[in-house]
Amino acid sequence: MNLRFYFRRLHVKIKHKPTVLVMRPEGVAMIRVQYDIPYFSIYVNKPYRGQGYSIKLLEELFEKCRGKYDAIFGTICIDNNQMRYICRKLGFKKVGEFNNRYLMMKKLS
Numbered sequence: 001m002n003l004r005f006y007f008r009r010l011h012v013k014i015k016h017k018p019t020v021l022v023m024r025p026e027g028v029a030m031i032r033v034q035y036d037i038p039y040f041s042i043y044v045n046k047p048y049r050g051q052g053y054s055i056k057l058l059e060e061l062f063e064k065c066r067g068k069y070d071a072i073f074g075t076i077c078i079d080n081n082q083m084r085y086i087c088r089k090l091g092f093k094k095v096g097e098f099n100n101r102y103l104m105m106k107k108l109s
């Protein structure tokens with residue numbers, strides 16, 4: 001399925017074209033590069049939530065990123081305990097803090 005159509009259906013706007021993408025019926029994980037920095041994002045479709053798909057999709061995404069990026073970044077809300085847990089489990093470290101958000105980094109090399 002076309003990505004733009006997929007997101008329109010979910011009422012999610014994509015502002016930057018993904019450079020690395022994992023798209024499954026369960027959800028989407030992607031890397032978007034802004035100012036040369038690769039950021040991940042994750043969306044699990046509602047019927048599939050609570051079954052560990054976020055971690056599976058992200059692991060697959062990071063595998064695809066090996067050799068392409070030295071590190072992956074993400075920004076998460078400080079009060080989002082679930083994303084904090086997911087990032088920690090996937091090996092992210094907190095490298096900054098701004099506007100009630102943590103900047104997280106995972107080294108790939």
Ligand SMILES: CC(C)(COP(=O)(O)OP(=O)(O)OC[C@H]1O[C@@H](n2cnc3c(N)ncnc32)[C@H](O)[C@@H]1OP(=O)(O)O)[C@@H](O)C(=O)NCCC(=O)NCCS
Nearest residue numbers: 042043044048049050051052053054055076081082083085
């Ligand atoms: C956030 C989101 C990606 C989670 O996806 P998911 O596949 O449903 O995640 P799961 O429910 O399987 O949980 C993943 C892990 O978080 C843990 N977890 C769940 N709720 C938690 C909480 N409140 N605090 C800490 N950990 C929590 C689970 O136990 C699980 O850990 P485990 O694999 O070690 O058992 C999904 O809800 C989503 O797409 N939300 C909308 C988009 C979004 O918010 N994206 C993130 C933007 S930063």
